[in-house]
Amino acid sequence: KAGVTQTPRYLIKTRGQQVTLSCSPISGHRSVSWYQQTPGQGLQFLFEYFSETQRNKGNFPGRFSGRQFSNSRSEMNVSTLELGDSALYLCASSFKAGGQETQYFGPGTRLLVL
């Protein structure tokens, strides 16, 4: 089975711009979560989608948004980029077994905001 794929892998933007990141989950996984990872804050949960619906949202401003398509692929968008948005953005797809969600992460998109 192919793993979680994310595109692009690297991105450089300037303040004020917007960016869209893409994630393709493992085949058969319907849940997709997004995380922001920075050296100072570690892994922070952004949002989770399941069957095209946002199931949960973390404590991030409205500039961060996402969506999921019928084929479970997901995109996240960040508008009006700020320097502090520079981070590794990770997507994880998950499936439920025995009552527990087990997550598999993609390689991430490294975003640099100048």
Added chain:
Amino acid sequence: QKEVEQDPGPLSVPEGAIVSLNCTYSNSAFQYFMWYRQYSRKGPELLMYTYSSGNKEDGRFTAQVDKSSKYISLFIRDSQPSDSATYLCAMSAWYSSASKIIFGSGTRLSIRP
């Protein structure tokens, strides 16, 4: 206080040594415990997954959970330079949502040849 505490390291040990990585937590509802390995510039990779208290062994890796002390450990035997990475613990209660998985901040491990 964070729900999950993990020493960020860095931890440097010689090749062949036994490595012990640890996390403590405060939420007694946590029942599922995971360890992820993250190489530089890569996404986290699931290493071990345990439910409730006890030990689980997989090759050179052993995960240990002590719910009474709210303490989990990952042991790496015969450590190799290829084990050099950041190790993240993660845990969750009886929730069926990825948003309820809490991650530690990660411990950076370096194995010296």
